[in-house]
Amino acid sequence: xxxxxxxxxxxxxxxxxxxxxxxxxxxxxxxxxxxxxxxxxxxxxxxxxxxxxxxxxxxxxxxxxxxxxxxxxxxxxxxxxxxxxxxxxxxxxxxxxxxxxxxxxxxxxx
Amino acid sequence: xxxxxxxxxxxxxxxxxxxxxxxxxxxxxxxxxxxxxxxxxxxxxxxxxxxxxxxxxxxxxxxxxxxxxxxxxxxxxxxxxxxxxxxxxxxxxxxxxxxxxxxxxxxxxxxxxxxx
Numbered sequence: 001x002x003x004x005x006x007x008x009x010x011x012x013x014x015x016x017x018x019x020x021x022x023x024x025x026x027x028x029x030x031x032x033x034x035x036x037x038x039x040x041x042x043x044x045x046x047x048x049x050x051x052x053x054x055x056x057x058x059x060x061x062x063x064x065x066x067x068x069x070x071x072x073x074x075x076x077x078x079x080x081x082x083x084x085x086x087x088x089x090x091x092x093x094x095x096x097x098x099x100x101x102x103x104x105x106x107x108x109x110x
Numbered sequence: 111x112x113x114x115x116x117x118x119x120x121x122x123x124x125x126x127x128x129x130x131x132x133x134x135x136x137x138x139x140x141x142x143x144x145x146x147x148x149x150x151x152x153x154x155x156x157x158x159x160x161x162x163x164x165x166x167x168x169x170x171x172x173x174x175x176x177x178x179x180x181x182x183x184x185x186x187x188x189x190x191x192x193x194x195x196x197x198x199x200x201x202x203x204x205x206x207x208x209x210x211x212x213x214x215x216x217x218x219x220x221x222x223x224x225x226x
Binding site: 004031040044048050090092096102103104 | 142146152159213214
């Protein structure tokens with residue numbers, strides 16, 4: 001089984017809808033991250049969490065929120081999706097060194 | 111602020127040829143440096159990392175990278191490329207200024223095409 005899983009893997013939604021992306025890990029890491037990837041822009045950090053009670057904004061947090069339900073679970077929500085949030089979203093985990101990535105969620109907002 | 115520059119957006123090499131992907135970084139202290147690879151439809155896989163010590167680091171799949179502090183570079187190399195190496199490659203930097211490896215800044219990536 002994969003160490004970092006993301007659900008759903010693909011999602012198409014409409015403008016204004018609320019959507020949640022979920023991430024689970026079995027690596028036992030305390031730190032979790034959400035990134036978005038856009039062609040030509042690399043990965044940009046949305047939110048990160050160093051433990052269940054610690055949530056921090058990244059460089060592009062506007063329009064997003066997160067919830068750390070447990071050490072192993074970190075969810076990303078788009079309260080009211082807009083087309084420019086169409087992107088590939090990655091969850092990652094770490095213990096403070098390298099980050100380990102999930103397979104990604106491809107989100108399309110129409 | 112920390113930053114990473116990957117000056118080559120696309121690179122094409124012939125199978126069996128050598129490869130060098132460039133990465134330049136900006137960081138106010140000793141950096142932690144990483145190379146990741148992303149195959150189509152996949153997540154990012156860690157190829158190798160540099161924290162300290164020997165400036166030439168070995169990674170998986172026959173890749174290596176050399177940290178050159180004077181040039182603020184961490185270039186990725188492979189002596190003989192295989193067709194399966196076709197992918198996108200990302201360089202990333204973090205370090206003590208940002209909680210160790212807690213916060214990484216990624217470059218914009220280099221797309222590698224391998225000609226048979």
